[in-house]
Amino acid sequence: GAVVSQHPSWVICKSGTSVKIECRSLDFQATTMFWYRQFPKQSLMLMATSNEGSKATYEQGVEKDKFLINHASLTLSTLTVTSAHPEDSSFYICSARERGRETQYFGPGTRLLVL
Amino acid sequence: AQSVSQHNHHVILSEAASLELGCNYSYGGTVNLFWYVQYPGQHLQLLLKYFSGDPLVKGIKGFEAEFIKSKFSFNLRKPSVQWSDTAEYFCAVRSGSSASKIIFGSGTRLSIRP
Numbered sequence: 001g002a003v004v005s006q007h008p009s010w011v012i013c014k015s016g017t018s019v020k021i022e023c024r025s026l027d028f029q030a031t032t033m034f035w036y037r038q039f040p041k042q043s044l045m046l047m048a049t050s051n052e053g054s055k056a057t058y059e060q061g062v063e064k065d066k067f068l069i070n071h072a073s074l075t076l077s078t079l080t081v082t083s084a085h086p087e088d089s090s091f092y093i094c095s096a097r098e099r100g101r102e103t104q105y106f107g108p109g110t111r112l113l114v115l
Numbered sequence: 116a117q118s119v120s121q122h123n124h125h126v127i128l129s130e131a132a133s134l135e136l137g138c139n140y141s142y143g144g145t146v147n148l149f150w151y152v153q154y155p156g157q158h159l160q161l162l163l164k165y166f167s168g169d170p171l172v173k174g175i176k177g178f179e180a181e182f183i184k185s186k187f188s189f190n191l192r193k194p195s196v197q198w199s200d201t202a203e204y205f206c207a208v209r210s211g212s213s214a215s216k217i218i219f220g221s222g223t224r225l226s227i228r229p
Contacts, residue, residue, distance in 0.1 A: 034217075036219075041224075042221065042222070043205060043219045043221045043222045044205070044219045045219075046216055046217070046219075049216055093158070095159075102164075102166065103161065106151075106158050108157070108158040109158055
């Protein structure tokens, strides 16, 4: 089956720094990628949807200037958490879908801890 | 707007017991429905999905779900659970367009006593 990877798997950073998380589709071309965040014991909340070559569409309440998403190629999307604060600590999960296909494949997630 | 409700936050069962996890959605149009599972320390995996056709859908690992349109429900079932089924289960809905986003329910934690 299709594989989606994320890097890094976990990251600890100081408050005020920026953190970049990569999401890659390893064996298919992901025309659409989704970014979710999951707080402990809670569900996945969709943050934004990105189509290759286009600007991301952010969900209501998600600050686009704080969570920068770039989907520059068909196999890579990045999420940059700018000026991270402790309340940004969460589990960030990406998923990817191939053009014309129904199924979304999920990455293993990146755990972010902001001190 | 679409929404998904999972009424059971935590379910505890003994091995070999039967399982039914509730899922209700709100959306008036055509929907695609999903159940995902997240085993401890692992990423989300698709258990089963419903797009159209037979409302009784069979998935992996002996799971099945029934789409009841009149009740806006898509409950997950398994006749006999195993200890290895211990996981978090998420119901999800997407409006009937592959371009639409998937909305997740709050999840149900399933604990199986050996």
